Amino acid sequence: MMRRNYNEEVTHLLKRQFYEWDTVRDNYNRLSQADIRKIQKYNFDLVLQYNPERIHSAIVNIDLKTISQRPCFLCNEYQPSEQQAVIWEGRYKIQVNPYPIFKRHLTISTLEHTNQRIEGRIGDMMQIAKDLQDYVILYNGPQCGASAPDHMHFQAGLREDLPICNVLPRLTILIIYSNYRDCFGYNVNWFCPVFFISTPNLKNGEEWLSDLINWLPVHEGQTEPMINILCWYKNETWYVAAFPRSNHRPSCYGCSDGQFIISPAAAELGGLWPIAREKDFKKITFHDVECILSDVCLSIKEIGDIARNLRDLLTYYSLNKTTNYGTSSPS
Numbered sequence: 001m002m003r004r005n006y007n008e009e010v011t012h013l014l015k016r017q018f019y020e021w022d023t024v025r026d027n028y029n030r031l032s033q034a035d036i037r038k039i040q041k042y043n044f045d046l047v048l049q050y051n052p053e054r055i056h057s058a059i060v061n062i063d064l065k066t067i068s069q070r071p072c073f074l075c076n077e078y079q080p081s082e083q084q085a086v087i088w089e090g091r092y093k094i095q096v097n098p099y100p101i102f103k104r105h106l107t108i109s110t111l112e113h114t115n116q117r118i119e120g121r122i123g124d125m126m127q128i129a130k131d132l133q134d135y136v137i138l139y140n141g142p143q144c145g146a147s148a149p150d151h152m153h154f155q156a157g158l159r160e161d162l163p164i165c166n167v168l169p170r171l172t173i174l175i176i177y178s179n180y181r182d183c184f185g186y187n188v189n190w191f192c193p194v195f196f197i198s199t200p201n202l203k204n205g206e207e208w209l210s211d212l213i214n215w216l217p218v219h220e221g222q223t224e225p226m227i228n229i230l231c232w233y234k235n236e237t238w239y240v241a242a243f244p245r246s247n248h249r250p251s252c253y254g255c256s257d258g259q260f261i262i263s264p265a266a267a268e269l270g271g272l273w274p275i276a277r278e279k280d281f282k283k284i285t286f287h288d289v290e291c292i293l294s295d296v297c298l299s300i301k302e303i304g305d306i307a308r309n310l311r312d313l314l315t316y317y318s319l320n321k322t323t324n325y326g327t328s329s330p331s
């Protein structure tokens with residue numbers, strides 16, 4: 001049987017929702033006129049987008065008590081009557097995000113109300129990326145920007161809107177493991193340190209990303225290591241960018257003078273910064289961006305240490321078990 005063409009179904013869904021749902025039409029039209037500023041590092045652009053509608057997600061309170069008392073906006077019974085879905089493999093619903101930061105912006109949530117957790121779902125994320133090739137799939141950990149930490153969801157954004165997806169060939173990758181088609185490594189010249197995987201083999205991507213996640217510490221009171229993940233599929237290859245985190249919010253987060261209402265998640269780490277307050281949008285500098293990122297991300301040294309340990313681990317694997325690491329396994 002032919003696989004359903006989800007990319008096309010979602011394009012139709014977007015068209016229908018633009019036509020039938022005023023909030024969606026207004027917000028996407030407004031986004032298309034949004035003011036943009038760029039901040040450069042080396043020859044990489046980071047895009048600042050003035051987006052007042054995002055104030056709700058920038059100040060969302062994710063403590064357990066607040067969350068348990070609010071109606072869940074990803075559960076069917078609390079969604080607006082206009083909101084429709086494309087059901088993915090009987091397990092997730094793909095829907096239009098009515099408060100977009102991408103020219104096309106989707107929410108992909110489980111049919112059941114269950115906690116935000118990446119464990120056991122990396123393969124889904126990769127398969128969804130392959131099914132929605134115009135998009136980059138985003139995962140925000142429950143303490144790393146997820147707006148519904150109690151309801152498992154990914155987001156998807158038009159890939160061309162996210163700077164990191166366009167600059168990959170120009171990033172320097174320091175290798176953890178590679179053979180002629182697969183690469184697992186990390187980069188330190190992007191705006192923040194990032195682990196990278198490129199592979200034509202879903203199982204390899206799944207295993208490497210799991211190895212990385214298993215290596216990261218789980219902080220007290222949390223259910224998984226703090227992480228944001230991006231995944232996209234292009235030219236028969238999966239690309240994964242993973243950003244281990246140290247903090248949920250930067251030290252300059254707040255409403256006072258000199259503070260910003262900015263709480264970075266996967267999109268920001270990938271170079272797209274929707275900014276809700278006009279004064280933040282106007283005044284933020286390269287230096288502020290660097291401070292915010294160094295507050296919430298691991299340092300280059302910490303990333304390097306993790307990479308060294310993973311390299312040892314993968315070398316050990318490849319010497320001691322029958323691996324499926326790539327098509328040309330070392331023999």
Ligand SMILES: [Zn+2]
Pocket residue numbers: 072073074075112113114150151
């Ligand atoms: Zn829910």
